[in-house]
Amino acid sequence: xxxxxVVKVCKQSGARIGRFTTPHGxxxxxxxxxxxTMATVKSLSPEEVSEAGSSIILSNTYHLYLRPGHExxxxxxxxxxxxxxxxxxxxxxxxFQVFSLSTLRKITEEGCEFNSFIDGSKHFISPEKSIEIxxxxxxxxxxxxxxxxxxxxxxxxxxxxxxxxxxxxxxxxKAAEGAENQILFPIIQGNMYKDxxxxxxxxxxxxxxxxxxIGGLSVGEPKDVMYDMLExxxxxxxxxxxRYLMGVGSADCIVEGVARGIxxxxxxxxxxxxxxxxxxxMHGDLTIRNAAxxxxxxxxxxxxxxxxxxxxxxxxxxxxxNCDEIFGGRLLSIHNIRFLHRLVAKIKQAIWExxxxxxxxxxxxxxxxx
Numbered sequence: 001x002x003x004x005x006v007v008k009v010c011k012q013s014g015a016r017i018g019r020f021t022t023p024h025g026x027x028x029x030x031x032x033x034x035x036x037t038m039a040t041v042k043s044l045s046p047e048e049v050s051e052a053g054s055s056i057i058l059s060n061t062y063h064l065y066l067r068p069g070h071e072x073x074x075x076x077x078x079x080x081x082x083x084x085x086x087x088x089x090x091x092x093x094x095x096f097q098v099f100s101l102s103t104l105r106k107i108t109e110e111g112c113e114f115n116s117f118i119d120g121s122k123h124f125i126s127p128e129k130s131i132e133i134x135x136x137x138x139x140x141x142x143x144x145x146x147x148x149x150x151x152x153x154x155x156x157x158x159x160x161x162x163x164x165x166x167x168x169x170x171x172x173x174k175a176a177e178g179a180e181n182q183i184l185f186p187i188i189q190g191n192m193y194k195d196x197x198x199x200x201x202x203x204x205x206x207x208x209x210x211x212x213x214i215g216g217l218s219v220g221e222p223k224d225v226m227y228d229m230l231e232x233x234x235x236x237x238x239x240x241x242x243r244y245l246m247g248v249g250s251a252d253c254i255v256e257g258v259a260r261g262i263x264x265x266x267x268x269x270x271x272x273x274x275x276x277x278x279x280x281x282m283h284g285d286l287t288i289r290n291a292a293x294x295x296x297x298x299x300x301x302x303x304x305x306x307x308x309x310x311x312x313x314x315x316x317x318x319x320x321x322n323c324d325e326i327f328g329g330r331l332l333s334i335h336n337i338r339f340l341h342r343l344v345a346k347i348k349q350a351i352w353e354x355x356x357x358x359x360x361x362x363x364x365x366x367x368x369x370x
Contacts, residue, residue, distance in 0.1 A: 002210040013356040023181040029263035032340040039083040053341030056088040062097035070136035078138030091139035127168040131175035144172035151220040158191035187215040201236035213244040230260040274332035277321035284368030306338035
């Protein structure tokens, strides 16, 4: 049902190209996963997301639990049918949202009590409840319930959260037993402490059946710290399954992540910044609201094959964004998703040619990081 085959290893970097087989299709890695938080990639149809090159998307357990409710999705026939997406879906566990969106929350060994960000009502999610929700949603990939800590968390608190995550992993795995057509990804935690991260990786790996995730990075720490942590973790990943770096979606981080052995990425970044008028390009971001683009009738990116770049100019998109027209955000969302898939295609080509580190250096030198 689930399998992963490494089809190419870059001789220069050790980065891989793989084929990840799931019940809803084969995913070629490396891969970027657009985020459809509430069972939709915001403002886009499933057809548009697919046509942009997406082979898998992510949806959010926390949000779908609150609205419309996982039982409603179950009655609809599962998330694939509910949202009309026939390709693979990964659902996160809700852990990150519980800890980041809830101003009032109480973490215990049993789970986490929190107030809804919608109406303030009280709720409780445990590892068992998270898996119950994800089983009802019917995603291909379920995530274990974990405790994510902020980048500045002390060693002592980070160690306690890591240990709790490991205990919750045992409970998540037990709750996931017997799930049809679904697989559980465990999550490595440990904050920014190398020894905690390595210990977490060693103790998490036995729970990985066909995939493992790295959580709690890209949470406010400098990028160099994240890269260093990935470098230190690399020897401890299982070699025969995909490695998923959670919540990372900027171009430079994807290139650097693949060079350090990562296979899967997700982030709301490309669609969020699109709605604010920012276009992603191979040379850095364009803030299309700026007056410089008022009479710029070139496409967003000359060699881009997305729907926006084939049909509209920078000047037109700037006009839409500055007039708060929804179509502007939709067009930039399509472009930004397509951009990341184009970037991943270039990364794969460099892996095939055994020159990923050269590609990385060339890309970073030309990319204006903000």
